[in-house]
Amino acid sequence: MSTPVSTTGLPPAAFALAAHAVEATGVGKVFTTRAGAVTALEDVHLTIGAGEFVALIGPSGCGKSTLLRLIADLDTPTSGELTVFGRSPRAAREAQDYGIAFQQAGLLPWRSVRANIELPLELHGVGRSGRTVRSTELLELVGLTEFAGHFPHQLSGGMQQRVAIARSLAEQPSLLLMDEPFGALDEMTRERMQTELVRICAESRAAVVFVTHSIPEAVFLADRVVVMSPRPGRIAEVVPITLTRDAAGRDEDLREDATFFAAVTRVREALHGDGHVRAARGVDVR
Amino acid sequence: MTPAPERVRRGWVRPLRRLAVGVLAGLAAAAIWELYTLLGPDAGGHLFGASLLPRAEARSMPHVWDVVARMLAPESSATGAPSVAVAMLQACWFTLRVALAGWLAGVVAGFGLAIGMQRFRLAESAVFPWVVLSQTVPLIALAPLVVGWGGKIQVGDLVWERWMSVALIASYLAFFPVAVGALRGLQSPEQAHVELFRAQAASPWRTFRSLRLPASVPYVIPALRLAAATAVVGAIVAEVSTGTKGGIGRLIIAYAQAASGDPAKPWAAIVGAALLGLVAAGLVSLLSLGLGRYRHSEVS
Numbered sequence: 091m092s093t094p095v096s097t098t099g100l101p102p103a104a105f106a107l108a109a110h111a112v113e114a115t116g117v118g119k120v121f122t123t124r125a126g127a128v129t130a131l132e133d134v135h136l137t138i139g140a141g142e143f144v145a146l147i148g149p150s151g152c153g154k155s156t157l158l159r160l161i162a163d164l165d166t167p168t169s170g171e172l173t174v175f176g177r178s179p180r181a182a183r184e185a186q187d188y189g190i191a192f193q194q195a196g197l198l199p200w201r202s203v204r205a206n207i208e209l210p211l212e213l214h215g216v217g218r219s220g221r222t223v224r225s226t227e228l229l230e231l232v233g234l235t236e237f238a239g240h241f242p243h244q245l246s247g248g249m250q251q252r253v254a255i256a257r258s259l260a261e262q263p264s265l266l267l268m269d270e271p272f273g274a275l276d277e278m279t280r281e282r283m284q285t286e287l288v289r290i291c292a293e294s295r296a297a298v299v300f301v302t303h304s305i306p307e308a309v310f311l312a313d314r315v316v317v318m319s320p321r322p323g324r325i326a327e328v329v330p331i332t333l334t335r336d337a338a339g340r341d342e343d344l345r346e347d348a349t350f351f352a353a354v355t356r357v358r359e360a361l362h363g364d365g366h367v368r369a370a371r372g373v374d375v376r
Numbered sequence: 377m378t379p380a381p382e383r384v385r386r387g388w389v390r391p392l393r394r395l396a397v398g399v400l401a402g403l404a405a406a407a408i409w410e411l412y413t414l415l416g417p418d419a420g421g422h423l424f425g426a427s428l429l430p431r432a433e434a435r436s437m438p439h440v441w442d443v444v445a446r447m448l449a450p451e452s453s454a455t456g457a458p459s460v461a462v463a464m465l466q467a468c469w470f471t472l473r474v475a476l477a478g479w480l481a482g483v484v485a486g487f488g489l490a491i492g493m494q495r496f497r498l499a500e501s502a503v504f505p506w507v508v509l510s511q512t513v514p515l516i517a518l519a520p521l522v523v524g525w526g527g528k529i530q531v532g533d534l535v536w537e538r539w540m541s542v543a544l545i546a547s548y549l550a551f552f553p554v555a556v557g558a559l560r561g562l563q564s565p566e567q568a569h570v571e572l573f574r575a576q577a578a579s580p581w582r583t584f585r586s587l588r589l590p591a592s593v594p595y596v597i598p599a600l601r602l603a604a605a606t607a608v609v610g611a612i613v614a615e616v617s618t619g620t621k622g623g624i625g626r627l628i629i630a631y632a633q634a635a636s637g638d639p640a641k642p643w644a645a646i647v648g649a650a651l652l653g654l655v656a657a658g659l660v661s662l663l664s665l666g667l668g669r670y671r672h673s674e675v676s
Contacts, residue, residue, distance in 0.1 A: 162575055163575075164571050183575060186576070188575075190572070190575045192572075194568050196569055196572055200669045200670045209576075210576050213582055213586070
């Protein structure tokens with residue numbers, strides 16, 4: 091899978107058609123609750139290029155998941171303009187421009203691992219042989235080939251999450267939306283999954299919007315870290331990450347690299363928003 | 377991980393064991409019955425004039441073997457009369473078919489209602505109270521009405537027959553657990569699954585077929601079984617209150633009239649009615665055999 095061109099007759103990835111994966115101009119979202127109006131997002135300006143990996147980070151209530159849900163057209167913005175590959179989020183959703191993975195794997199318990207991965211293909215009328223070819227590729231990609239016939243309850247949490255990621259990649263989306271996909275995993279599995287995700291993204295060349303609570307995770311994965319602040323949710327700062335990476339992506343050594351720590355510190359300062367340098371060392375700043 | 381062999385073994389052993397336990401429970405009930413006829417007071421137990429314990433003499437509580445013997449003996453003294461057991465089984469077969477028709481109609485109506493209520497929230501708030509209310513109307517109040525309406529129905533060659541009224545009344549009881557169970561089942565998929573389908577731009581019909589329907593199986597199977605039992609009860613009560621001949625309901629009444637001279641006879645009809653309910657519920661359980669994979673508990 092060195093190119094994003096499909097072997098299953100799916101339309102080629104759309105990233106060649108538009109310069110930007112996501113373009114948000116003054117996007118806001120107000121939820122009307124019984125207690126009154128709650129501003130979840132205010133005046134968000136953000137452009138995400140094709141193939142770019144952007145992490146959204148911030149405390150609870152900063153609207154990072156809301157922003158992701160707006161891009162996915164699971165909610166609609168109440169103000170501003172939002173486009174995904176140059177069209178409305180709704181059109182992008184209906185055209186299947188993105189793949190999505192949530193914090194919970196969300197696998198259907200009555201489907202085997204393979205059938206879960208094939209679900210998006212099945213929903214869009216891809217034939218049986220095409221589905222089998224694609225799911226075999228994906229099973230290999232996430233290292234679950236020998237578990238193809240298993241059911242979700244027979245897998246560990248990490249394996250379930252890998253199935254969910256394979257499912258989100260099934261249609262070779264040019265945009266991947268991930269809402270804390272590793273949030274429920276233990277630290278070791280989490281780091282391994284991060285390394286795998288970097289590899290997968292390098293291979294699929296998809297743009298990624300990745301919501302996370304973890305600073306090291308955001309820094310390790312992203313090209314840019316979007317730091318958000320709450321009440322009302324808005325973008326506080328965008329931190330570009332320039333790590334020395336090799337052609338194959340990022341490897342484990344990077345986690346102990348000085349540039350990595352420097353980037354972690356910059357993101358943390360942006361999160362605290364006051365410019366003061368606080369305990370900058372140490373990795374576990376989740 | 378190789379769970380397959382274990383599952384195969386369980387597939388055979390568990391039903392057999394359940395059958396054995398069921399038979400044992402039947403034998404235990406018979407033993408307790410006999411023990412009471414042996415030890416209980418013949419005149420019954422009274423406390424301050426109130427009857428607390430049933431009479432243990434043979435007229436009120438015939439011995440189990442007497443009931444069995446009575447079942448094997450001819451129904452009446454008329455020549456060529458079938459044995460009680462045969463008459464009972466024939467009546468059960470009649471009632472089972474009527475109950476099955478009622479069950480089918482009830483399942484279709486209940487499921488249809490559930491789909492409508494799941495699909496349109498307004499329908500749920502408008503219809504659901506009526507669904508609950510429907511079960512507070514006594515069946516025997518409905519029976520004459522249904523028979524009366526039925527007598528006026530004639531569409532082409534279709535003539536409304538008495539058993540159809542009975543089936544309709546049975547379906548009136550059977551639709552309720554299905555409507556409630558199916559609604560809960562169709563509403564059971566978690567938010568994440570619903571949003572996954574929405575993100576895939578899946579149509580409501582696809583979401584129904586690939587998500588809601590499979591997710592509803594663990595709720596629907598017990599509802600179907602319950603509906604089978606209520607369809608049998610509904611059919612028996614409807615037979616009695618509409619005066620339909622040929623079924624176990626009629627048999628219960630006919631045999632009860634013989635109670636004073638032939639005390640074992642009514643029990644044969646009661647055993648038949650109980651067996652009928654068991655068979656109906658068992659038949660529905662067969663439906664669930666191929667649906668094991670839909671009954672896994674939810675993951676993550």
